[in-house]
Amino acid sequence: MRRTTDTTDSTAARAAAPADRPEGSGGAGSPGRLRALVEAEYGGIGGGYVNTATLGLPPARTAAALRGALDAWAAGRPDVAAYEAAVAASRAAYARITGVAVERVALAGTVAGSVGLIAAQLPEGADVVVAADDFSSLVHPFAGRPGLSLRIVPLAEVASAVRPDTALVAVSAAQSLDGRVADLPAIRAAATEHGARVLIDGTQSVGWLPLAPDMYDYLVCHAYKWLLSPHGACFLTVREGLEATLSPAFAGWYAADDPWESCYGPIADLAPGARQFDARPAYLSFVGAAASLSLIEEVGVPAVNAHDLALAARLRAGLTALGRTPVPGDSAIVAVPGMPATAPARLQQAGVRFAARAGNLRFAFHLHNTEADVDLVLNALG
Known part of the structure; x- marks a missing residue:
């Protein structure tokens, strides 16, 4: 039991309330109920923001939780007990969303920090396979660790690149650059055949893409994109038995097993399971995460997946009709290479918020988006 001295009720504590929802529950049910729920959370947001792959938009409940916590802090009433409740609620909700036991989830601060934790313990000369052009926070900790054999291969060749001496495969489930989704079943099968471990970066996928827990040994996810949380709420999942x-x-x-009794000197007892790798949480980030994750659970990842993919498919079809060739695939992220130099300015003039990545225009759809957002993009480009 974590010991705190402040038990004042607060918005942060109320945001933590969904933690007792049974695993596997949630889901908005009918499309009408989903629309009503999303309208309640995002009704005040104007159209045109199609850039969740850069930064997710907080729902109303998250903004309210953060304002309440910030106001209390500024008034000299920081509620540490409520912060701790939000941290616990966030961990439990993330475990349910990813389908693992809560004991498997560690708190993190950044993707690179978690990946570095894994890279640091690989043996000298270990063979590591990563995808070309994957996000730097996943790749560079291995490149920066002396003595590793880092092989960078095209995304489509990751599974076939695994060989008997491969120690680890590290890949983003969905690519930041262009939204392509990795063939995780093939990667898992190749890793199992050769005795390699699998690290997945779920930052661009957890929240809209269902991930089977048996696909990975480690899963790292910064929640500020598809999980709609503030920067600083990051999670690392460690498969049972891999703590060593x-x-x-x-x-x-x-x-520590009891952090509030382990503030000074060496830690006598590390926490069991993955919690022994906890980074000290940024409290306000997790106040926001507890609220945002409760919305993802309430809607349900299958419903989010269907909503996001339908909008992305509508954009791909519209772009094809305009004579453009988007990167193919079934992803909530739509990337379009080779657009005219005038396209960004036309999109900006129309009020579209998007991203440009390595020659691609990138659009990313999530809960707050509607068909009107797709049509806004197409009209600006057409």
């Missing part, structure tokens, strides 16, 4: 593959040298006081 990570180093306790990175543990701080929050990784």
